[in-house]
Amino acid sequence: MIIPKEIKQKPVEYVLLSLIFIIGFFLYIFTNNSQSRIWIVSGVTFFYFGWSLYHHYKRGDLHTSIIIEYLLIILFGLVFLLFDPFAIF
């Protein structure tokens, strides 16, 4: 099994990120309140962006192009979720 080098080098960072996604997912599906769901998705998204800044800062390659890439991926995910006709928001 191929494990990316970045995970081997910083396992704690990736375990933490995975935990946040898993916790965020379960909180979301067990919450019926739309306001709480917005907070959960916003929280996970901000965490992911913060994680990316820390991750690349520590790697020494925190460049504008990388920040733009993360912002676009986040925007991509949020637009899909917010415009999802089934989303309870």
Place this chain on the structure above:
Amino acid sequence: MKIIYTDSVLKKFLTHYFIPQPKNNHRATVLKPNCLLFLLVLYLLSQSIIKSFTIAKPGILGYSSEITAQKVLDQTNIERIKLGLEPLVYSSVLSESAKEKADDMFINNYWAHNSPQGKTPWTFFDAVGYKYSTAGENLAKDFYNTDSLVKAWMNSPTHKENIINTKYKEIGIAVVNGTLGDIKTTLVVQHFGTPLMATAQEIISQKTDDIVVPTTQTNVLSESDEKLISPLTLSKIFSSVIFIVLMIVLFIDGFITVKNNIYRLTGSTVGHIGFLFFIFLLMIFNQQGSIF
């Protein structure tokens, strides 16, 4: 020769956009910022077109719901039986009041327990001559199937309270198609009640098993019974396709760069996959429709 040339062009195009290689600086072009922006715009444009069609030509993209009053009655009683409660008895009078309520929402274009004209749910009970000692109402719209509808009600404490309330003995259900806020939709109205003068014996004597509830009632605004493509389904399929393609490209991109041990000045592919997978799961598990 021409075919070989075409294949070659197609192969070049596909590898350039989907496979990391020296020519695209070891990053699938689809994952580059300009392409991500393009996909975003494409998605927003498609959603606008679907919505415009739904509003302008409701006959082209309509609403196809699998919900019937019989299924709603069965599912509601299944939930009650699970908790050891008596099943509710179907009441055609309550169904009439539920239908009146749904029609009123379509005619006056609102989505609430109380109408803009000040009508409360009890107005509809009184209008059909249903004398009750206790009564309640559940509303829902935009659901495709009965399972998800009843599940959403059961997940909401106030709606669940109506469904499992031991004070209620009878139920009436209306499933009505129509146009609300310029969008074709299916409204489901549940009216619960206990007749004022009814004795427990009278209610128990009615056998629920043999009752056949009228199937979906169609509002005058629905032009035909033809099975139409739901705009919500279309929108969901389109989102899923774009999302899945992006995930596949990310996986290929990650696999090739890890295998070839390539270092690039890009974001973490593993992180992107994790985040988008999280969003995708939320989209899958999002409940359909809305309840009131």
